[in-house]
Amino acid sequence: MGLENYIKKSLKNRGILVMTHIVLGYPSLSANEEIIGEMIAGGVNLIEMQIPFSEPVADGPVIVKANQSAIAKGIRVSSCFDFAARITRKYDIPFLFMTYYNIIFKYGPENFLKKTKGCGIQGLIIPDLPPEEGEDFFAACRSHGIDPIMIFSPTSSLERMKYLSGHGQGFIYCIARRGVTGHQTSFDKEFNTYIQRCREATTLPLAVGFGIKSKEDMAYLKGKADIGVIGTKTIKLVEQKGVQAVSPFMRSLNVLVL
Amino acid sequence: MGLENYIKKSLKNRGILVMTHIVLGYPSLSANEEIIGEMIAGGVNLIEMQIPFSEPVADGPVIVKANQSAIAKGIRVSSCFDFAARITRKYDIPFLFMTYYNIIFKYGPENFLKKTKGCGIQGLIIPDLPPEEGEDFFAACRSHGIDPIMIFSPTSSLERMKYLSGHGQGFIYCIARRGVTGHQTSFDKEFNTYIQRCREATTLPLAVGFGIKSKEDMAYLKGKADIGVIGTKTIKLVEQKGVQAVSPFMRSLNVLVL
Amino acid sequence: MNYKQPYYGKWGGCYIPEILHETFQELSQAFISARNDPLFWTEFQELMSTYSCRPTPLTYADNLSRHFGGAEIFIKREDLNHTGAHKANNVMGQGLLVKRMNKKRVIAETGAGQHGVATATMAAKFGLECTIYMGEEDVHRQRPNVFWMQKLGAEVITVSSGSRILKDAINEAFRDWVSNMADTHYVMGTVCGPHPFPAMVAWFQSIIGQETREQFMALKNTLPARVYACVGGGSNATGIFQGFLNEPAVELVGIEAGGRGLNSGAHASRLTGKDGSAGVAQGYKTMFLQDDNGQMKTTHSVAAGLDYVGVSPILTDLWQQGKIRFEAATDREVMEALKLTMTREGLIPALESSHAFVQAFKEVGSMTPEEAVIINMSGRGDKDIFTIADAFADPSWKKFIISKGEEYGA
Amino acid sequence: MNYKQPYYGKWGGCYIPEILHETFQELSQAFISARNDPLFWTEFQELMSTYSCRPTPLTYADNLSRHFGGAEIFIKREDLNHTGAHKANNVMGQGLLVKRMNKKRVIAETGAGQHGVATATMAAKFGLECTIYMGEEDVHRQRPNVFWMQKLGAEVITVSSGSRILKDAINEAFRDWVSNMADTHYVMGTVCGPHPFPAMVAWFQSIIGQETREQFMALKNTLPARVYACVGGGSNATGIFQGFLNEPAVELVGIEAGGRGLNSGAHASRLTGKDGSAGVAQGYKTMFLQDDNGQMKTTHSVAAGLDYVGVSPILTDLWQQGKIRFEAATDREVMEALKLTMTREGLIPALESSHAFVQAFKEVGSMTPEEAVIINMSGRGDKDIFTIADAFADPSWKKFIISKGEEYGA
Ligand SMILES: Cc1ncc(COP(=O)(O)O)c(C=O)c1O
Numbered sequence A, B: 001m002g003l004e005n006y007i008k009k010s011l012k013n014r015g016i017l018v019m020t021h022i023v024l025g026y027p028s029l030s031a032n033e034e035i036i037g038e039m040i041a042g043g044v045n046l047i048e049m050q051i052p053f054s055e056p057v058a059d060g061p062v063i064v065k066a067n068q069s070a071i072a073k074g075i076r077v078s079s080c081f082d083f084a085a086r087i088t089r090k091y092d093i094p095f096l097f098m099t100y101y102n103i104i105f106k107y108g109p110e111n112f113l114k115k116t117k118g119c120g121i122q123g124l125i126i127p128d129l130p131p132e133e134g135e136d137f138f139a140a141c142r143s144h145g146i147d148p149i150m151i152f153s154p155t156s157s158l159e160r161m162k163y164l165s166g167h168g169q170g171f172i173y174c175i176a177r178r179g180v181t182g183h184q185t186s187f188d189k190e191f192n193t194y195i196q197r198c199r200e201a202t203t204l205p206l207a208v209g210f211g212i213k214s215k216e217d218m219a220y221l222k223g224k225a226d227i228g229v230i231g232t233k234t235i236k237l238v239e240q241k242g243v244q245a246v247s248p249f250m251r252s253l254n255v256l257v258l
Numbered sequence C, D: 001m002n003y004k005q006p007y008y009g010k011w012g013g014c015y016i017p018e019i020l021h022e023t024f025q026e027l028s029q030a031f032i033s034a035r036n037d038p039l040f041w042t043e044f045q046e047l048m049s050t051y052s053c054r055p056t057p058l059t060y061a062d063n064l065s066r067h068f069g070g071a072e073i074f075i076k077r078e079d080l081n082h083t084g085a086h087k088a089n090n091v092m093g094q095g096l097l098v099k100r101m102n103k104k105r106v107i108a109e110t111g112a113g114q115h116g117v118a119t120a121t122m123a124a125k126f127g128l129e130c131t132i133y134m135g136e137e138d139v140h141r142q143r144p145n146v147f148w149m150q151k152l153g154a155e156v157i158t159v160s161s162g163s164r165i166l167k168d169a170i171n172e173a174f175r176d177w178v179s180n181m182a183d184t185h186y187v188m189g190t191v192c193g194p195h196p197f198p199a200m201v202a203w204f205q206s207i208i209g210q211e212t213r214e215q216f217m218a219l220k221n222t223l224p225a226r227v228y229a230c231v232g233g234g235s236n237a238t239g240i241f242q243g244f245l246n247e248p249a250v251e252l253v254g255i256e257a258g259g260r261g262l263n264s265g266a267h268a269s270r271l272t273g274k275d276g277s278a279g280v281a282q283g284y285k286t287m288f289l290q291d292d293n294g295q296m297k298t299t300h301s302v303a304a305g306l307d308y309v310g311v312s313p314i315l316t317d318l319w320q321q322g323k324i325r326f327e328a329a330t331d332r333e334v335m336e337a338l339k340l341t342m343t344r345e346g347l348i349p350a351l352e353s354s355h356a357f358v359q360a361f362k363e364v365g366s367m368t369p370e371e372a373v374i375i376n377m378s379g380r381g382d383k384d385i386f387t388i389a390d391a392f393a394d395p396s397w398k399k400f401i402i403s404k405g406e407e408y409g410a
């Protein structure tokens, strides 16, 4: 039914949805599978799976290290597809791929999209592909029935957001602040104006990512955004408290509709 | 009676005279005194005593070290004068000072000459004072009754030698070869032409120095030169075999008139 | 070259995170207005001739020419720039842009450390804060440059992610930039990265080619037969080649790092040999050394400044058009050429620059004395003292370092 | 200055062993004929502009001028010469003379190592054998330069007699020369030694003053109020001062090494303060640091190139005539001035040159913005990396050297 509808429908039962993030192959694909199981058990609504890249320029140290480690252990794009195919069959929430453009370019964009579609992935997040470079590719995404997720940032003007939104589908990924993944975000007046601008620019649902890590954050975002993205936080949680800490944590993020 | 006469007279009893060299204060003044005693006992005809200087540019490593060591132990120009006064009273062969010009310049040339004369020194050898710079000083020497010893070198032309000789008195110090004190000298055809040129240029007796170290050397020089100068060799001898080796060695250098 | 558009043939582009969109707009504006302002270039030339030593000389290498007995060898002396390499041209140019954009801080990546030292220098001169990112391996092999950057007032951040060399330093610089672009300019050190960097760096470095052409013409009243330049990111090569582009009489030769040999897997030859393939990384499309999954490979060169996984899109396009011939020089060949150049001409080329000398030395012997070649000596070798001492296994240097280490350790 | 006669007032002369008489005759002839041959100077200028980077720039030090808020500060950039110091001027000039005299070998003393590197470079360029004498203490504190001399093909002989610094290296060079003068030229590194060395070195270095005057006049159409130069032997000072001699409007200021202070006994100030007295050594008459017996003292300076017991007879004469004011800068002041210059202007003066900066910094604040001063930056500080690291007790550098030492020791 497409991500947008799924999100809108899900919002009836929950104040704000949770999208989580994992790096494929870190610490291993089997660990990924366990962690996903925990996430699902914890009520997570969407999951973005990052296909590792050696040059993850938009990521902070924790995710950089995860990318490097996964590559060092030999993760391959083909195993990511295999993994995705199995997981999407196993769970019925939507899964997305997040990766850098070279992974796609090197695979061959057309082939990549076919494979992506074939393994049940519903959306693509590519932090280093602006529409100026990705116009054709995003069109191809859409014609393959995969939602290209556009990214807004606090530095994007209203006009720019409108332009971006025109290339996107599913939802918009709003970067909460400047910088890379994994650092603290402070929600202040500036953030509120930014989110208002996002809303004005698009009718697509809004996901807010970068630095979201607690129930308080989720509660703050409720009403402003539709999805809160938990990224680095999960990796740290698993490193510090083990896999079984994931589902209780995810459950704690549930914010009621009222 | 002046060095020239002394030399000519002494040559009646000996095929070639021996002039030795010591560095004042090395290893100590009392050792110098002992060594001089040995030299005299060994039949040495003249002794040049070097007043140490921190920059002995014409000397080789052995004498450089001796200069440095004497200065480090605190030798002063005034103690050199005192020493000379005592020694010249004790022995009746001629003594000369050898030193670099700064020692004289700093002391005051006029005072230096008075003192030198006063302590019975008969000649002065100054390796870094060519007549172009030393004309007045050499004249002052002569008027104080001290013989300024001029230096010839293998690179001096006949004309140059004549010019030099005009400033000298007592004898001429002929440097046997290029280089500094203390290295091997080879007596070859070139050397012979050089000594012939020296003879032609001056009526003063000729001393040959630099690298003279054995009876063979003395025998070779006999007839060509009037004095053979034993320099570095004594220092090495004392270092290796002790003071008492000096007189036997000196005695061994005696070359008969016939 | 059309400096306003991001592509050179199918190479280049501007693959940047959205967060930097505005910053690149602003930068492109500043660049275009500088290019359209004739006073800007005058100001730039003035700065380079009073603060650095431009025009740098074109030196006739008498002894080397005689040694090989073929073409005459001329050497363009970028080593005589202030801070010791061509990197100063680009950095001072970007410094003038920073003043126009009114930013207060600069950041830069560095491999050999020359770009870092040049940037730290420019920051001191223009009163800017400065942070330099440098791979851990490069920090080690170019230690003197690290020392000077710090003394010039820059913060040097050691990058230990990835291969711990130049490309990783670029990633870290981008990570800093996406946090601080409001007051910070990223001084990209070579003709790579997202548009307008390649166009901009090429423009500043074109001063080398302009001068060289004029100097050579004044001497010989003709053009050189060949021009040699080493190619890391490609800035010194792009700089000198621009003086001779589209001259059919002049063959342009770019020399990449052959490392332990083209078949060893331990090199940084993206265009020479068969290991490079098209890709998109660090914001632009070019030929990269990557595996079949698109993961960048670990490169190797004795010269930190050539030890880079990508290459200028401008050069890739000219290579594809057949306008530049590419060759590679191995680490070993580089040491030989360096030795010869030091002892015959009294010149100490940087290890990077020595790559260009290698290829020229291979070729001049079979050319005629009526022909002439120009080698771009992109920098001086002072920075390479530890690497060269290691390569020559210099015993007295080692002894000195051991005793100095003991003194410090005590 | 009458270049044919050996005295400047009562200073100078030619106090040489007889064995060198012929050699000095020959050298004087060669020098006089070069001076009388207008083509020689043209050839010299040509060489310096194609092999080195002359004219070197005159840089306006914007930030420092503003920092002190007084006179405008200009810096003559001898650091941009090939090999990194003004020493190249003299050495390349003597190199041309060597070619005329048809000698096959050159020897030189060196303190900071700059003169040694320059001589080794010239020897490589002109195809001569080369031996460099360097005091043991200087070998230790200027180690990078030793390394480069060797790599350039020179033999470096460590001198461990005397104070094991510059003056002792000069003695050793003379000892070599008296053995090998037939085929060997002694490239004296500064305006000292027996005639015609002072006249000759002063002539080659006058290129600095000529250029500086022209450059300053072109900029300001007037003369600077003061010119500052550090004084070791005195060659860079003599060089730049010659552009402004006999100009009553220009005050010339020579800065000697104040070491640990003028009253500490640990300095190398021959003219400033009360420790110097007239003497004759190393072939010439000047003011020396000597004891009352005429033994030369051990000097001290953080800058090897200023750590010398004598000073140019030319400068002593001008000092006596009141035409040059002499001052001293202490080791500590030098480090402060260096730090300021690095972080404010992006320039790294050699420790020697930094002495001149110290004095200018003391004075400019009380001058007016209508006045201007020129500082001669005689060389770059790259060579001083070990000394500067020690002075700043740089922990990361120490760590690096310790680990490198362990690597070598293993
Ligand atoms: C002296 C020198 N030459 C060449 C290079 C390679 O860079 P590019 O290819 O951009 O000139 C560097 C890079 O650090 C360098 O320092």
Ligand SMILES: Cc1ncc(COP(=O)(O)O)c(C=O)c1O
Pocket: D085, D086, D087, D111, D112, D113, D114, D115, D189, D190, D191, D230, D231, D232, D233, D234, D235, D236, D237, D304, D305, D306, D350, D352, D353, D378, D379, D380
């Ligand atoms: C950079 C630099 N400046 C100054 C000097 C001092 O010499 P001079 O007084 O002859 O210029 C030296 C000597 O080595 C030097 O290397």
